[in-house]
Each structure stands twice: as C-alpha cells, then as structure tokens.
Amino acid sequence: MLKQIPLLNRIKPHSSAITFVFAAVLMLIICHFVYWQEVDSIQREIDTVARAKADILREHIDNLKRETLFLSKLPDVKGIASLAHQPVLDTEQQAQFNTHIAHLKDVFKYYIQSIPELEQARFIDSKTGFETIRVERMKGSVIALPDSSLQQKSDRDYFIEAQKLQEGDVYVSPFNLNQENGSLVFPYLPVMRVSTLVFSQAKPQKESIGQIVINVSAEVLFSQLDITRTYSNINIYLVNDAGDYLLHPDKTKTFGFDIGQRYTLEDDFTDVGDGMYLTKDDSDFFSWLKVLFFSDENVYLDSTNTQRKVVVLAVANNHLAITKTLTVIFWYWVIIGILILLLKNTKNEVALKAKQQHLNTVLTMEQELNSILSHAPNGIMVVNRQGIITLANTQVERIFGYAQGELLGQSMNVLLPARFCHVHPNFMQAFFSAPETKLMGGGRELYGLHKTAKEVPLEIGLSVIEYKGELQAICGIVDITLRRQLEHLFEMVVDTLPNAVLLVDYNGVIELVNKQTERLFGYSRDDLLGNNIAMLVPESFREQHLAWRQSFFIAAGEEIDTERYYISGLCEDGTIFPLSIGLCTIETHKGKKLLSSIVDLTDSELEASALKKVTENLDRTSKMAGIGGWELDLITNELFYSEETYRIHGL
The missing domain is CATH 3.30.450.20 (PAS domain)
Structure with missing residues (x-):
C-alpha cells in the first residue's frame, strides 16, 4: 500500500489586507x-x-x-x-x-x-x-x-x-x-x-x-x-x-x-x-x-x-454633515497611519500594556459593580395624585438631565412630550382609582422628555407606596435607548448575512427576515412580516412542520441543537425546492423566539447528482481499462484506493 502523502501547509491570509478591510468597514460605520x-x-x-x-x-x-x-x-x-x-x-x-x-x-x-x-x-x-x-x-x-x-x-x-x-x-x-x-x-x-x-x-x-x-x-x-x-x-x-x-x-x-x-x-x-x-x-x-x-x-x-x-x-x-464626515474620514486615516507605524515598533510593549490594561479594566469593573450594587440600577420616582414629583433618585437625573432639586415639586408634565400631556392626567386618575403593580404602555411606545427637549424611549413600571402620609405612585424607569440601537444594529447585521434568516415566535408568526429570505422565497418583506411561516412550507409538510417546530420550542433550553435539517421550501410562484435549515432559540425582551438559518440546496443537489454520475462513469471506465486510482482526503490527510487498485494488487 502507498504511504499517506502529508498535506502542504495552508497559505495564511495576508494580514495587511484583512486589517485594511476591517479598517474600511469600521470607517464606513463611523462615517x-x-x-x-x-x-x-x-x-x-x-x-x-x-x-x-x-x-x-x-x-x-x-x-x-x-x-x-x-x-x-x-x-x-x-x-x-x-x-x-x-x-x-x-x-x-x-x-x-x-x-x-x-x-x-x-x-x-x-x-x-x-x-x-x-x-x-x-x-x-x-x-x-x-x-x-x-x-x-x-x-x-x-x-x-x-x-x-x-x-x-x-x-x-x-x-x-x-x-x-x-x-x-x-x-x-x-x-x-x-x-x-x-x-x-x-x-x-x-x-x-x-x-x-x-x-x-x-x-x-x-x-x-x-x-x-x-x-x-x-x-x-x-x-x-x-x-x-x-x-x-x-x-x-x-x-x-x-x-x-x-x-x-x-x-x-x-x-x-x-x-x-x-x-x-x-x-x-x-x-x-x-x-x-x-x-x-x-x-x-x-x-x-x-x-x-x-x-x-x-x-x-x-x-x-x-x-x-x-x-x-x-x-x-446637508453641507455641514458632509463636511464633518469628510473631516472624520481624513483624520481617521491619519490616525490609522500613525497607529500602524506605532504598532510596528512597539508590538511587544503594546501586548504587555494590553494585559495590564485588561487587569486594570477588571479591577475597575469590580469597583464599578460594587458601586452599582450600592444604588438602585434604574430610575425611581415618586409622584402624588396631583402629578407632582416628590422623590427622584440619581438615575432619574441621568435619564432626564435634570438635577434632583430641579425636579422636586415640579409637575410630571415637564418630563412628558407635549403629545402626552393632555392624556396623562386621565391615566393618573385611572391608576389611583384602581392601583396595581403593572407595566405602562400596553404595547405602545413610551417616551420621556429630556431637559434638552430630546425624547428618550422608556420602560416604566408602576406601583403604589405610602409616602409622606399619602398614597403615591412609585415609578420604575428604564432608559431603553441602547436597546433600541442594538435591535436596529441586530437587524442591520442579519440583513447582510449570506444565508436566509427568519425569526418566528411559538405560533410561527414571522417577526424578522433579511434580504436573502426575500430573494430565496420571492416574497417582499412586507408580505412576510406578521404572517405565518406555513406560507413557506409545502402543503404536504405543514402539519409535520407545526409539530416539529413546537417540539423544538419545548425541548430548547435543555441542550443546544447544532444539527441542520434537510426539508423542502415553497416559493411565492409555487416552486418547491430543497433546503437546509439550522435552528436555535434566543431569549428576547419579548420572550423566546426561534431563529432559522436557511440554505438553498438546489445547486448542491444538482452538483451531487452530476458528481455521482461522473464517478460511476469513471469506475466503469477504470474497470474496462484495468487502471486503478486513489483519492486523498485533504481534511483528514487519508488515502482511499479504488476497487480496481485492490484487484490489481491482489488485495
């Protein structure tokens, strides 16, 4: 038997090209x-x-x-x-x-x-x-x-x-x-x-x-x-x-x-x-x-x-915006150039400093964590029946930009956008008529008004408290600006993925799709969002798909499923095509969701069929010619011999 031939070392990607691409992408994001x-x-x-x-x-x-x-x-x-x-x-x-x-x-x-x-x-x-x-x-x-x-x-x-x-x-x-x-x-x-x-x-x-x-x-x-x-x-x-x-x-x-x-x-x-x-x-x-x-x-x-x-x-x-963006681009590349020169001369020193900085960061984070634990993490405010603010913590100052002394004794309306001011007294009256612990909004977007007149997206929880001898409302306030930004960033990232991606809830309602999903199934984004994923599944497979999806929701959390499943999809024009789907559940602030990554296998099946046909023809030709052959698996570095090779060598 022939000895196994070792694989040649793979050529490493050019680090400078990767760095340049990364810098260019980062520049676009900053711009x-x-x-x-x-x-x-x-x-x-x-x-x-x-x-x-x-x-x-x-x-x-x-x-x-x-x-x-x-x-x-x-x-x-x-x-x-x-x-x-x-x-x-x-x-x-x-x-x-x-x-x-x-x-x-x-x-x-x-x-x-x-x-x-x-x-x-x-x-x-x-x-x-x-x-x-x-x-x-x-x-x-x-x-x-x-x-x-x-x-x-x-x-x-x-x-x-x-x-x-x-x-x-x-x-x-x-x-x-x-x-x-x-x-x-x-x-x-x-x-x-x-x-x-x-x-x-x-x-x-x-x-x-x-x-x-x-x-x-x-x-x-x-x-x-x-x-x-x-x-x-x-x-x-x-x-x-x-x-x-x-x-x-x-x-x-x-x-x-x-x-x-x-x-x-x-x-x-x-x-x-x-x-x-x-x-x-x-x-x-x-x-x-x-x-x-x-x-x-x-x-x-x-x-x-x-x-x-x-x-x-x-x-x-938009001249000022363009001018500022061009200025940022100029200084960005100036700084990148300076950093490249510094990195070439101080690589080892930077590595040591990075380790020290990491240790300092860990210590700082521990100190900050201790400080955070000693204070309420969210904004807390107490308001009486007349809508007058009687208590506000430091987080409220951070969220709305007012000092504590500026808020105490003021009407709640100073923290509300003008469009909410005329209906808020009715909400207050209804709440005090039947006080309960609840989350405000009921599915609506809630906003507060910063001192700078900027609107801030919020989550607000309400309860009641006996304070200063009267029943007052206590409000837990969370600034969700960052969450909104991250949700938007997540949608942007998903939209750029090469595979089709869908996000559905337990009932199969589609909540998120990317551009590749539109191209794969032929539907527009507006046609997909809010509809059931069953519209993308052939009729003969829908009942099985429903049971499979629900069982995945129930089983999820016990262990992460890394397998891919091979099923069929249904295009808008009625065409059925083979696909590979990978599934995982993610926890969101709206509950557990099922994230699907879909790959069209149409081309792969055609290639596999063609390869199989070529292989069969090659085997027949080898037997007719009396010629043996071998294959090298580039991943495992193993050699595989054809049947004709074994026959020739009498093995």
Whole structure:
C-alpha cells in the first residue's frame, strides 16, 4: 500500500489586507454614525428655528388683534358708533361727531407712527361699506386722506368676512397684495388686514355700525423672520394654506398667485423619503449629496378654522454633515497611519500594556459593580395624585438631565412630550382609582422628555407606596435607548448575512427576515412580516412542520441543537425546492423566539447528482481499462484506493 502523502501547509491570509478591510468597514460605520448624528443636529436646529420664528409671527399677529380690539373700544369710536345710530344729527351732535372723527384720525396717526408694520388704519361704515376715516403711511409720512379719496370697500373679501363677526371677535385676512380702487398697487405692497366690528350700544339689540381695519405690511412683519445673520445654512420660507410662497429667498417667487403666476412649494421640492427633499432641478447622479431637510410650524389665522393658516418652513442643506464626515474620514486615516507605524515598533510593549490594561479594566469593573450594587440600577420616582414629583433618585437625573432639586415639586408634565400631556392626567386618575403593580404602555411606545427637549424611549413600571402620609405612585424607569440601537444594529447585521434568516415566535408568526429570505422565497418583506411561516412550507409538510417546530420550542433550553435539517421550501410562484435549515432559540425582551438559518440546496443537489454520475462513469471506465486510482482526503490527510487498485494488487 502507498504511504499517506502529508498535506502542504495552508497559505495564511495576508494580514495587511484583512486589517485594511476591517479598517474600511469600521470607517464606513463611523462615517454613517457621524453623518446621521450631524443630520439629527441639523434637524433639531431647524426645528428650533421654525418654532421660534412661528412663535414670533404668532405673537405679532396676536398683538395686532389686541391693538385692533383696543381701537374699537376707544371713546371716540364709541362716540361715532352712538351718533351714527341716530337717523338725524342736530348741529351740536354733528359737531361732536366731527370732533370724534378728528380725534380718531389723530389716534390712527399715532398708532401708525408707533408701530412700524402698520400701513393703514381705517373706520369703514358697516351699512354702506364706505370708508369714513382712512389714515395711511405714504412716502415716509403718515397722513389722513381727504373725503374725496375715500373708497368703497363693501365688495372686498376682508370686509365681507368681518361682517360675520360677533362682538369681541377679530378677523385676520390672508396675506396678499394690496389693492386700491379695484387695482393692485404698484410697486406691489403685500399686506394682511386685521378687522373687528364696532357695535352701537342701543337697546334692546346691538347692531354693527362700522369696522376698524388695520393694514399690516407683510415685508416689515416678515423681516422679523430673517436669520441670515445668525444661520448661514438655513433658509426661511413662508407659504399660505395653498402652498404659495409668501416669503422666499428669491422675492420674485412671492405672491405670484395675485399676479397670475403661481410659485408653490411642490413646484420646487421633491420628497425623497426619511424627511429628505431634493430640488426639482437636482436630477443628476450626485443629487443625493444635495439633500435638504425641512421643519414646518403652522401659524393659524383663525383659531376656529385650521384651514386658514400660514406655514413657517426652516430649510437646511446637508453641507455641514458632509463636511464633518469628510473631516472624520481624513483624520481617521491619519490616525490609522500613525497607529500602524506605532504598532510596528512597539508590538511587544503594546501586548504587555494590553494585559495590564485588561487587569486594570477588571479591577475597575469590580469597583464599578460594587458601586452599582450600592444604588438602585434604574430610575425611581415618586409622584402624588396631583402629578407632582416628590422623590427622584440619581438615575432619574441621568435619564432626564435634570438635577434632583430641579425636579422636586415640579409637575410630571415637564418630563412628558407635549403629545402626552393632555392624556396623562386621565391615566393618573385611572391608576389611583384602581392601583396595581403593572407595566405602562400596553404595547405602545413610551417616551420621556429630556431637559434638552430630546425624547428618550422608556420602560416604566408602576406601583403604589405610602409616602409622606399619602398614597403615591412609585415609578420604575428604564432608559431603553441602547436597546433600541442594538435591535436596529441586530437587524442591520442579519440583513447582510449570506444565508436566509427568519425569526418566528411559538405560533410561527414571522417577526424578522433579511434580504436573502426575500430573494430565496420571492416574497417582499412586507408580505412576510406578521404572517405565518406555513406560507413557506409545502402543503404536504405543514402539519409535520407545526409539530416539529413546537417540539423544538419545548425541548430548547435543555441542550443546544447544532444539527441542520434537510426539508423542502415553497416559493411565492409555487416552486418547491430543497433546503437546509439550522435552528436555535434566543431569549428576547419579548420572550423566546426561534431563529432559522436557511440554505438553498438546489445547486448542491444538482452538483451531487452530476458528481455521482461522473464517478460511476469513471469506475466503469477504470474497470474496462484495468487502471486503478486513489483519492486523498485533504481534511483528514487519508488515502482511499479504488476497487480496481485492490484487484490489481491482489488485495
């Protein structure tokens, strides 16, 4: 018999290539993290800007409404309303009426001079729609127009809408270009009108005598929204309820709806998903480098009609995120280069230091563990029936960013996002009505509000405690931010695996799939998630598969099953194919799950069949030719001889 031939030593992979690949992958992960961290920062920044500018606009509008109501309650306005109610005025009454008119003109002049955004102030007769008083800003001066210049306004929208008001109500018109004598004023003057009715004091029924109308310059009002000196990467837009531009970096696109040429937000930007937008002009290959981020805030002109509004938009590009990412890439490779040089000269020293560092880490971990054991691991907070915080531990300070002294005595609402504040008192009342130990949420996502206005995902357990002489709720709070990140990372890792992977519960409901599963079975991810795994099993095998799966759940935990099973799978198009499946159970925060790794054996079976056929042909040929042969198992280093070899040697 021939001696066994020893295997040649395997060639080791080139360590430098492996290191480079690892460094490149790590760089991509870091760049992804840095880019999206910067994007989150940009989004938070534009959210803050949009809210701040919307608050400024709301405040100005509210102030103008108050000023209009104040003007309507002036003694001279009341005097005009009282005398206008009289069918005929005697000489003395006419003199009083004229005096009130003169005084009111002076008041209007003073208001326009004092408030920069005011362009006009008018008193319009409700019955005739004709202007009784009109004071306006003209070429830097404030003048009262003579009676010959007064106009009829009964056909204007703002006059008609104001006539529908009740006493004490104020109407705010949409922003548009000012018209005089039925035509647009040139140069164009964008304005908003604020109106309220003046009622007679006659009994028994009051009636509308006139309207106080002030015209507000949109340009002066919008100047309060300018941020060019503070933010170079953010632009502010303002659109009406139809999406037409009222404020735009390019002024030629504003108020186009009044001159027959509309410019809307939808005409300029395309939503590409995940809160990102592209301009309609960006259609080249590198357009993804020019994405924009939007934040919008509604400013309602009418508290009873949410359709009447303007929208403040803060828009930022991703240049800062790209710049920061490129900077990280540059310094990353600089540092990698430095580390490579250091490692070549100090390999042994680093190894010793690593051992020492490991020992120090172990000691530090022991110290930290002792410290953790001496304190509660989770946030603990006590709240009374009124929702007032009476106790908070250091973990609560860490979770929410407030010092203990800042929280004590405060309402629980300071730790809640705004969308939960209006329903939380009802939950508190229901809990104290039937107190029990339970986990909050009931399947819903729970969030707290950090001091920095960032939302924090939480798990909260509730119970009751007698504290400070009253029954109070004790809350166990766990910050699950890291868990959410790890779940997302796990899904990303699974998605990149070369084999098909499924995660199912005891009932066979599919909870997780990867891209390879979609390719293997022909279903989309949405078609698979939430459905039973039986849809991937041939009809003839489903009953056996159910019993097999459930028995695996029951047996799991006693020992780990490393065997692979060979069964058949069912594609979306009805094709049945052979597969190999490996199973193991994993414990999650949602309970025990079954993880399946699936390999398509279609090609392997074809290759095995072809190999068997070739082997049979070779054996027949060897016998016919009288030639022996041998095979070397490269794994066990053993030689195997053919039957013809044994026959030739007489063995």
